[in-house]
Amino acid sequence: MTARTTQLDDRVRSALRTVGAAAKRGLGDAGLAELVQIRASQLNHCAFCLDMHLGLARQQGVSEQKLDLLAAWEEAGEVFDARERAALALTEAVTVLTEGFVPDEVYEQAATHFAEAELAHLLALIATINTWNRLMVARRIPAGSTEW
Structure with missing residues (x-):
């Protein structure tokens, strides 16, 4: 799949990054922040964001078991x-x-x-990743893309 467009205003990109970073800091749990962003990205079918946040989750020490079972977290027992x-x-x-x-x-x-x-920061994080997901999916930015 090729991107429809990689055009995104730098001010929009910067604003979204700033909101996301502030939300993560305020939540105070980097691993949980990545799980939240991965789950929203799964629901929104955003391969670009899944690829990015799975890598970040691993860097934060989130277990492979949690990453493997995230799509079925409700049935995963005490993993979460x-x-x-x-x-x-x-x-x-x-x-x-x-x-x-x-x-x-x-x-x-x-x-x-x-x-x-x-909770306010968690809601901001969820809203921000949903915005990113929609921007990436609408423009068909592929996983691993360096132009977005």
């Missing part, structure tokens, strides 16, 4: 702890918006595992 499961459930709810909103029980579960500021 309660905090990770809450973050992944919130990621799916925000990414898919099946019912047109994030269900109260999903948000409330996340709120039991994250302080208010952490």
Whole structure:
């Protein structure tokens, strides 16, 4: 597959990178941040972002078992702890918006595992990766591309 276009305004790229970096810092858990970004990218079928964030997750020490089972995290038993499961459930709810909103029980579960500021950063991270996914998928940027 070849890209439809690699054109992206540098100010847009810079702004999205800044928001993503701030959200990761505020969340304070680099491994979890990568799991969230990978899960959203799986749901959005973004090969470019999957390729990038799988590599970053490995650099952060995320286990291969977690990476292998992420697509089936709900069935993976205790591979994912309660905090990770809450973050992944919130990621799916925000990414898919099946019912047109994030269900109260999903948000409330996340709120039991994250302080208010952490939760705000987690939501910003989910929104940012969804934006990146849509930009990359719409432009058909292939995995591993150096021009984007």
